[in-house]
Amino acid sequence: MPNTIIIGSGSYIPKKVIGREHFMDSVFYTDEGEKIDKPNPEIIQKFVDITEIENRRYLEDDEFNSDLGHRAAMEAIADAKIDQEELDYIICASNFGEVDKNGMTNFMPSMSARIKNKLGILNRKCINYDMIFGCPGWIEAMILADTLIKAKRAKLILVVGTETLSRVTDPFDRNKMIFADGAGAVVVKATDEENVGIIADATICDNNLELNYLENAPSLKKDEDRRPLYIRMHGRKIYEYALKYVPDAIKETIDKANLTIDDIDKILIHQANAKMDYAMISRLHKLYGKTDYSHDIAPMTIQEFGNSSVATIPTMFDLIRKGNMKGHQFKDKGNIVFASVGAGMNINAIVYRFP
Template identity: 80%
Template structure:
């Protein structure tokens, strides 16, 4: 049975840097629809203290999701040194599709079809597939790619994660300061090398009482037009859910790989806010009866990039493997974890081992 290894990566970080000053003139409302009376500078400072997000990236008005996904994909294909016509699948993770400047989602044609077109791929046997799975979408797309490769149905797959959350946020919601845009991609290949690549994975889907922890809903400002739906995050419920469930899911995935936490070199975890990520990683180590650990094991990009949803993990992987993230690197033949939690609610994790073959 073949194994799934990453042979190339790419990312696109939008040029527009949105600082805290961008929100100083915003009119924020509470979840109950009441106008906040605290000065915006105070609201923003409290937000930064919790999330650590100082900056985030937005695409330009003339850009779209498939544009930034294409750039990340093109870079990954060049990095992989493959003929793009040899790709068997393109799997594209997103949540809102090709969103225009009015916040309207468009899924037809699909994003995977759009990026295939922009890549100029003529191969009719290259299947395009969109993954709609919340913020864990890119990780789940990797799990799907691994399943397809292990089934012998493909040898080369492009896996993209791209999102433009800046276009689906309520201008009156404080949480809009969390969300950002970005794209990341990898090319994965079937390998005959044993015990490398994706060596274990786990997915949980809790869709009962947790279903609407992340949802689309009208503006918090009841005086504003109420037909347009925006991303709405019930932060406290998500925090409690993630802290309770994500560490266990990661440990189960590590256990399934017959490894311990001491065998894991890096944990690339989806980042919605820094406080939650620190808590989840700390809880994970406590499951192994470890109180103190090297915090560099879980790199963070949220401070400067914000929450770019499905793009966070592949972007971080690309930056680290190319030496573009300060004081971060991957060990040769090392083990890393990809893990995410998001809308659904869905949780997933992968243990990935770098191959020894070049």
């Protein structure tokens, strides 16, 4: 049975840096629709204290989500040194598809088809799939790619995660300061080398009471037009859910690979909220009876890039792989974990071993 290895990576981080001053004139409302009568510097500082997000990146007005995904894909293909016409599949993860500057979302044609078109791929047997799976979408796309390769349905697959969340946020919601734009991509290839690549994975879908912890909803300001829908986070419920279930899912995946936490060099966890990420990593180590560990095991980009959903993990992977994230590098034959949680609620994880 073939294994799945990453042979190229790319990312696109928008140039527009959005700092705290961007939100100084915002008017914020509570989840109950009441205006928050606190000075904006105080609101923003409390937000930074919790999330550690000082800056985030936004795309330009004349850019689209498929543009970001296309740029990351081009870089990954060039890095892999392949003929793009030989790609068997393009799998693209996103939450809102193509979004115009007025916040209108569009999935027809699909994101993967748009990216294939912008790449100029003419191969009619290069199949395009979209993965709509919340923030864990890129990891789930990787799991699908691995399944296709192990089933001998493919040898080369482009896996993209791209998002423009800045265009789907409620102007009156404090949580808009979390979200950002960006794209990351990898090219994966079938190999006959044993015990490398994706060596274990796990996915959990809790879609009962947890279904609407992340949802689309009208503005928090009640006298605004109720037709536009924005991303809405029920933060406390998400935090409690993630802390309870994500560490167990990661441990399950590590155990499935017949490894322990001591065998893991890096954990690339979705950059959702620094406080939540720290808590999940700490809880994971406690499951192994460890209270002391190096925080370098879990790199963080959220402080400067914000939460770009499906793009956070492939972007971070690309930066580390190419030596562009100070203090972090991957080891030959080393083991890393990809892990995420998001809308659905869905959780997934992968253990990946470098060739």
